[in-house]
Amino acid sequence: MRILTLTNEQVASLAKMGDSVDELKKAFLVKSEGHVEAPPRARFQMSDVRNILWMPSLVRGRDTMSLKLVTFYPDLGPGAISTRAIVILVDGKNGDVKCIMGGTGLTGIRTGAVSGLSCRYLARKDSRKMAMLGAGGQGFYQISGVASQLGIEEVKIFDIDKGRQKTLIERCEKELHLRASASDAVRDAVSDADVVVTATTARTPILDGADVKPGTHVVAIGAYTPETRELGSDLIARASVYVDEREAAMDEAGDVIIPIKEGRIARDEIKGELADLVSGKVAGRTSDSQVTVFKAVGLAFEDNAVGWMIYDRAVAAGVGAWTEA
Numbered sequence: 001m002r003i004l005t006l007t008n009e010q011v012a013s014l015a016k017m018g019d020s021v022d023e024l025k026k027a028f029l030v031k032s033e034g035h036v037e038a039p040p041r042a043r044f045q046m047s048d049v050r051n052i053l054w055m056p057s058l059v060r061g062r063d064t065m066s067l068k069l070v071t072f073y074p075d076l077g078p079g080a081i082s083t084r085a086i087v088i089l090v091d092g093k094n095g096d097v098k099c100i101m102g103g104t105g106l107t108g109i110r111t112g113a114v115s116g117l118s119c120r121y122l123a124r125k126d127s128r129k130m131a132m133l134g135a136g137g138q139g140f141y142q143i144s145g146v147a148s149q150l151g152i153e154e155v156k157i158f159d160i161d162k163g164r165q166k167t168l169i170e171r172c173e174k175e176l177h178l179r180a181s182a183s184d185a186v187r188d189a190v191s192d193a194d195v196v197v198t199a200t201t202a203r204t205p206i207l208d209g210a211d212v213k214p215g216t217h218v219v220a221i222g223a224y225t226p227e228t229r230e231l232g233s234d235l236i237a238r239a240s241v242y243v244d245e246r247e248a249a250m251d252e253a254g255d256v257i258i259p260i261k262e263g264r265i266a267r268d269e270i271k272g273e274l275a276d277l278v279s280g281k282v283a284g285r286t287s288d289s290q291v292t293v294f295k296a297v298g299l300a301f302e303d304n305a306v307g308w309m310i311y312d313r314a315v316a317a318g319v320g321a322w323t324e325a
């Protein structure tokens with residue numbers, strides 16, 4: 001079997017953010033038609049904060065299969081990358097393993113693209129200012145995803161790690177040509193933001209209802225267990241809440257599970273999932289004053305969609321190294 005191997009750098013060079021958003025839009029439409037199979041991801045809890053995840057998915061019809069292995073070790077020390085991954089692509093038509101690619105970059109790109117896609121339906125079209133809470137591995141991709149869909153001119157960044165905050169500011173200025181600045185507190189970052197993204201490893205709320213102005217779109221991607229969350233219950237109660245997928249959110253998203261348990265919102269008050277927005281089954285933003293929340297825990301078929309797009313491009317461009325297995 002001939003397998004193409006792609007490094008994280010090659011993955012990043014082949015996947016443009018805007019194209020990845022478009023690819024995911026198509027993939028969520030396919031999902032809305034019922035062609036995606038993805039059993040709940042398996043999680044091995046290695047310590048209080050350390051996890052290893054296995055995420056399989058199959059798109060019926062195309063018969064593209066993907067398996068992502070993610071290790072999440074957020075306590076490795078200053079500057080260490082906490083989320084690392086590889087993605088394996090399998091051709092379901094003949095069972096061939098086609099590709100093994102660095103999944104760290106792919107995870108960033110597809111997660112940023114999902115956040116960007118949510119902005120198409122939920123952010124105000126005139127959004128210009130963004131706040132980024134969390135300047136770790138996901139930060140740049142999140143800003144890039146949102147900025148690919150809106151006329152973002154300015155981003156305020158808050159992180160408890162000032163070194164990471166500074167590095168992300170420099171990267172946003174250089175690569176995205178945005179006005180970027182550091183905030184000393186969450187309130188300062190978000191008070192005049194049109195879009196706020198949370199991508200931190202915080203386990204308890206860092207953002208709540210009184211912090212954001214009317215009309216803000218909040219994207220929360222950081223927390224992914226039922227016990228942890230980045231958003232407070234007041235924000236969830238105040239907002240129109242959407243999720244990447246209802247089933248996954250009910251299994252893993254403390255941001256919505258905890259307010260539901262507290263009786264602050266009912267489960268059926270969640271307006272819809274991203275596939276519903278993309279297919280037009282549910283409405284997105286309906287007024288300029290509405291606060292919207294999009295909570296994403298990350299879905300295996302997102303790696304499938306963007307991963308196969310990258311593989312096809314790599315083959316066409318002759319990028320990567322072939323190996324026999």
Ligand SMILES: NC(=O)c1ccc[n+]([C@@H]2O[C@H](COP(=O)([O-])OP(=O)(O)OC[C@H]3O[C@@H](n4cnc5c(N)ncnc54)[C@H](O)[C@@H]3O)[C@@H](O)[C@H]2O)c1
Nearest residue numbers: 082083136137138159160161200201202221222296297298
């Ligand atoms: N939803 C998804 O699809 C998806 C995809 C990838 C990663 N994630 C999750 O997103 C989170 C961030 O991932 P990452 O790769 O950027 O992690 P990372 O460890 O590289 O960065 C996390 C950042 O959060 C900061 N932080 C922690 N607590 C904070 C607080 N209270 N206030 C402000 N900043 C704080 C840290 O200083 C760090 O810079 C993780 O929990 C990860 O599991 C979700």
